[in-house]
Amino acid sequence: MELSEIIQSDADRLFMVDHECFIIFTGDTVEDDKPFIRVGNWINLPVEIIPLIENIIITDRVAGNPSLEQFNIDITHLPGNRYIGSRVAVKKFLDYQRLFGLDLTNAHIVEVERDIPEVSHEKIISNRDSFIGIFYTNGNFRVTHRRHSIFDLLDLDESCPGEAGIHDELSKNNREAKRYAGCGMVLLENNPVFFKNGFFTAYHFPRSYYDDFDRLSIDPAGVRDILLPSSNPINLTRLMKWKQASSGRLRIFSDSRDAMDTLQRLYSGATLVRQNFRGLDFDTGNGLNLYNYPSTYNIRLRFSRTPPSGSDLNLAYIKGTAGIPDIVRDGLDGILVGYPLFEETSLLVRNAGVPVLVLAAGGLTPSRLGGNGVTVLYPGIQYEFMKCDSFTDLLGRIAAAISSADMRALLADPAEEGIREALKDDSLSRQDRCNFTAGLKALRHSTGDRRLSAALKKILADADDLKNPLEDADARTRFRINLAFCGGAAFQYLEQVGDSPAPCRFRELDKEPDAEWIDALADSRYRSYYERIRHDRERLAALLALFAPQSARYGEMSTLKRAIEKKKEDYRRDNSLPAEAAAEEKPGGMKKKLMAGAALLVILALLGAGAYLGVKSLREYRAERVKAVERKARQDLIDKYSIRVRDVDIFHYVNKTAVLNGYSPLSFRDMRRKNPHWIYPGNIFTMPDGETITVKEGDTLWDISHHRLMEINIRFYRALERAKNGGKNGPLSTGEIEQLEKLAFTDEHKNTLAEILNRKKK
Structure with missing residues (x-):
C-alpha cells in the first residue's frame, strides 16, 4: 500500500486508535523525521511508532489513561520524550509517572504559558509549520492544518462516547437498578467486589470492567470504597478520571500516602479520602464493617442484618498466608480464598469447620479441588449472600425457585428412584436443575435418615458445587446465584433478576474489537464508533509498515520492545501486594507453618502416610544441612579475605x-x-x-x-x-x-x- 492510498485527505491524518488515544500524521513522505503527534495513550500502541513521535500533547483534561503512558514512551531513554501542555497539567501528569518508576524530569517539556505568550495559546506543534495546535482554557485542544481543523478534542467527545461518556451511560442506565439492594459479592477478574444496600467495596480493582458493569447493571457511582494494600493505583485511573468529571467521591484504604496524594493532585476535581489499610476497622455506613487482621493482608467482612434471618454474616477474605490460624479461630460463617492460594492454605481452612468459598482464577481446574466442603465462585456472576436460621426455611426458598411441581414434591417427600429419574430429564431448565441439586444438598445436611443421606451423597457426587451453573454471558445477566449459609454449609441456587439483554455496548479495547460483535450492536452510534477505531488501527499499521526501514534504524528497538513488554507483564499480573508480603507470606515459606498449625487436626488421618512423611522429613533435613554448609563456607570466605564494603x-x-x-x-x-x-x-x-x-x-x-x-x-x-x-x-x-x-x-x-x-x- 502506498502513502497516497492511506492519506487521501487531511481528515485521514487523524487516527483514533483507542477510546482516548489519537495519532496525528504530520508528514508528507515516508522519509520524514518524527512525523507523528500523540494525544492520549493506548496500552497496545505499536512500539515501532515511539521513535517516530515528535510531540506528546498533554491537555488540561488529561486525555487518555495516564497509567498507560509507561507503555507509550521510550522508557530506555526518558529525556528523549517531548511533552507540550500547560505547566500545571504537564507537571501533574509527569509527577504521576513517578509512581511507575519513571523520572521524566529531564524530558523535553514545552509549557504553553511560558513558551507561547499569545493569549490564544496557539503553537506550531510540529517542525512542519503548517500544523498549529491551539490550547483552550476549557480543556479543549485543536489542531489545524493550512487553516483546516483536523482535530478537535471536545468535538470528538461529543460525537464519540470516550471513557467519560461510557461511565456516564453506565451510571445513567444502572442508577435505578435494585438487584444490589441486599448484600453479596461480584468477582470481577480476580478481584472481589462486595456490595451492601446498593454500594460497592472492592478489594483492589479490576483492570477491565466496562462489559461486566454493563451486563450486571453496576452503577460506577455506587463504587464507594477501595481496599488497596498494593498501593498501586494503575487500575483505578479510569474510575478516578470519571469521579473527577462527575465531582464524585472515593475512599481508598492504602498505606501509601504519597501515591494517593499524587493521584488526588492529578484528579483534583474528585474527592479522594485516604485511610490506612493496616489496622483497618471501619464501618462503611451502609451495613458493612471491614476489619484487617493484624500484620496481614486478610480482612473480615461483617454484613449486618443479613436476610432472611436478620442476623450478621461474618466472612473472611484471605489474600495472604500469614495469620490464618487466627482466622480459623474467629467464629466465622465462611471463608473466601482465591485460587491458587487455596492450595497453599487448604490444610488449615478446610478444617475451620465453616464453608470454604474458592474464588476461581486463571489455571483453576475445579476437579482438583474435590467437593469436600468447597464451593467455587466464578467471575462475572452476582452472588447474593443469605443467612438462614433453619433448613426448613432454606428448603422452602429453594423449592419456591423451582418451576417443576414434580421436583418440588420430591424435595417435600424424597424418593431415591424418583430423584435419579428427575435428574436424567434432558429437558430440565438450567434453573430447575441447579436449584433441585441445591435442595438435595440441603436435604442431605438436614435429614436424620442415614439411608437417605447415603443415597443423596452418591447422587450429589456427580452434581456438586464445582460446576459453573452460569457459564454463558447471557445467563449471568438474567440470573444471580443466591449463596445461602445454613447449618455450617453453603448452598447455591439461581434466581432470575432480568431479561435477555442486548449485546453490551461498552468494552475496553485492549484487544481488537470483534467485527461480529460490532455488527450486532443495535446502537448505530456505537457501531460506527467501534468500527472507526478498528479501521484506524488497520490504517495506522499499514502506515507504520511504510516506515519500517526508518524504525529499523533506531538501534535500541529490540531493547525498547523488551522493556515495554516487561512493564506490560507487571500490569497484566494480578494486583500484587507490597513486596514485604513476599517475605512474610510467600507460599513456599508458609508450608511448614501450616503443617505445624494443623498437625493436631490431621495426625490421625495421616497415619497411613508415614512413609511419605518420613521421606519429606529426610528431604528437609538434607536441605537444611546444605544451607548450613553454605553459610559456613560464606563466612570462611569473608574472614579469609576480610571482605568489607566501603x-x-x-x-x-x-x-x-x-x-x-x-x-x-x-x-x-x-x-x-x-x-x-x-x-x-x-x-x-x-x-x-x-x-x-x-x-x-x-x-x-x-x-x-x-x-x-x-x-x-x-x-x-x-x-x-x-x-x-x-x-x-x-x-x-x-x-x-x-x-x-x-x-x-x-x-x-x-x-x-x-x-x-x-x-x-x-
Whole structure:
C-alpha cells in the first residue's frame, strides 16, 4: 500500500486508535523525521511508532489513561520524550509517572504559558509549520492544518462516547437498578467486589470492567470504597478520571500516602479520602464493617442484618498466608480464598469447620479441588449472600425457585428412584436443575435418615458445587446465584433478576474489537464508533509498515520492545501486594507453618502416610544441612579475605544504579540521609550487575546496594579461590575470566585480577 492510498485527505491524518488515544500524521513522505503527534495513550500502541513521535500533547483534561503512558514512551531513554501542555497539567501528569518508576524530569517539556505568550495559546506543534495546535482554557485542544481543523478534542467527545461518556451511560442506565439492594459479592477478574444496600467495596480493582458493569447493571457511582494494600493505583485511573468529571467521591484504604496524594493532585476535581489499610476497622455506613487482621493482608467482612434471618454474616477474605490460624479461630460463617492460594492454605481452612468459598482464577481446574466442603465462585456472576436460621426455611426458598411441581414434591417427600429419574430429564431448565441439586444438598445436611443421606451423597457426587451453573454471558445477566449459609454449609441456587439483554455496548479495547460483535450492536452510534477505531488501527499499521526501514534504524528497538513488554507483564499480573508480603507470606515459606498449625487436626488421618512423611522429613533435613554448609563456607570466605564494603564503593554503585534506570545521580549527603523518590514498595529496577530488585517496605537504596556489593565480593572471591587453586579443577575458561572481569568492581579486585592473569601468561 502506498502513502497516497492511506492519506487521501487531511481528515485521514487523524487516527483514533483507542477510546482516548489519537495519532496525528504530520508528514508528507515516508522519509520524514518524527512525523507523528500523540494525544492520549493506548496500552497496545505499536512500539515501532515511539521513535517516530515528535510531540506528546498533554491537555488540561488529561486525555487518555495516564497509567498507560509507561507503555507509550521510550522508557530506555526518558529525556528523549517531548511533552507540550500547560505547566500545571504537564507537571501533574509527569509527577504521576513517578509512581511507575519513571523520572521524566529531564524530558523535553514545552509549557504553553511560558513558551507561547499569545493569549490564544496557539503553537506550531510540529517542525512542519503548517500544523498549529491551539490550547483552550476549557480543556479543549485543536489542531489545524493550512487553516483546516483536523482535530478537535471536545468535538470528538461529543460525537464519540470516550471513557467519560461510557461511565456516564453506565451510571445513567444502572442508577435505578435494585438487584444490589441486599448484600453479596461480584468477582470481577480476580478481584472481589462486595456490595451492601446498593454500594460497592472492592478489594483492589479490576483492570477491565466496562462489559461486566454493563451486563450486571453496576452503577460506577455506587463504587464507594477501595481496599488497596498494593498501593498501586494503575487500575483505578479510569474510575478516578470519571469521579473527577462527575465531582464524585472515593475512599481508598492504602498505606501509601504519597501515591494517593499524587493521584488526588492529578484528579483534583474528585474527592479522594485516604485511610490506612493496616489496622483497618471501619464501618462503611451502609451495613458493612471491614476489619484487617493484624500484620496481614486478610480482612473480615461483617454484613449486618443479613436476610432472611436478620442476623450478621461474618466472612473472611484471605489474600495472604500469614495469620490464618487466627482466622480459623474467629467464629466465622465462611471463608473466601482465591485460587491458587487455596492450595497453599487448604490444610488449615478446610478444617475451620465453616464453608470454604474458592474464588476461581486463571489455571483453576475445579476437579482438583474435590467437593469436600468447597464451593467455587466464578467471575462475572452476582452472588447474593443469605443467612438462614433453619433448613426448613432454606428448603422452602429453594423449592419456591423451582418451576417443576414434580421436583418440588420430591424435595417435600424424597424418593431415591424418583430423584435419579428427575435428574436424567434432558429437558430440565438450567434453573430447575441447579436449584433441585441445591435442595438435595440441603436435604442431605438436614435429614436424620442415614439411608437417605447415603443415597443423596452418591447422587450429589456427580452434581456438586464445582460446576459453573452460569457459564454463558447471557445467563449471568438474567440470573444471580443466591449463596445461602445454613447449618455450617453453603448452598447455591439461581434466581432470575432480568431479561435477555442486548449485546453490551461498552468494552475496553485492549484487544481488537470483534467485527461480529460490532455488527450486532443495535446502537448505530456505537457501531460506527467501534468500527472507526478498528479501521484506524488497520490504517495506522499499514502506515507504520511504510516506515519500517526508518524504525529499523533506531538501534535500541529490540531493547525498547523488551522493556515495554516487561512493564506490560507487571500490569497484566494480578494486583500484587507490597513486596514485604513476599517475605512474610510467600507460599513456599508458609508450608511448614501450616503443617505445624494443623498437625493436631490431621495426625490421625495421616497415619497411613508415614512413609511419605518420613521421606519429606529426610528431604528437609538434607536441605537444611546444605544451607548450613553454605553459610559456613560464606563466612570462611569473608574472614579469609576480610571482605568489607566501603562507603565510597556504595556511593559509586548507587549512582551507577540511578543512571542505569533513567534517574538523576545523587549527592553523598542526600544518599545517606533519605531514599530517592524512586525507592518505594513494589518498584522494580535493575542493578549494574544485572540483578533485578523489587523494593520492599523499609528498604533503603543504601542498604540494597550494600547487600548487592557484598554478594559481588563473595562471588568474586569464590572465583578467585578457583583461580588460586593451581589449576586443580582445570584452567580457567574464557567465560570464567570474563565473569571475573565483570565481578571486579573495586580497585582491589581489579589489581588482584591483573596479578593472577599476568602470572598465568608466564
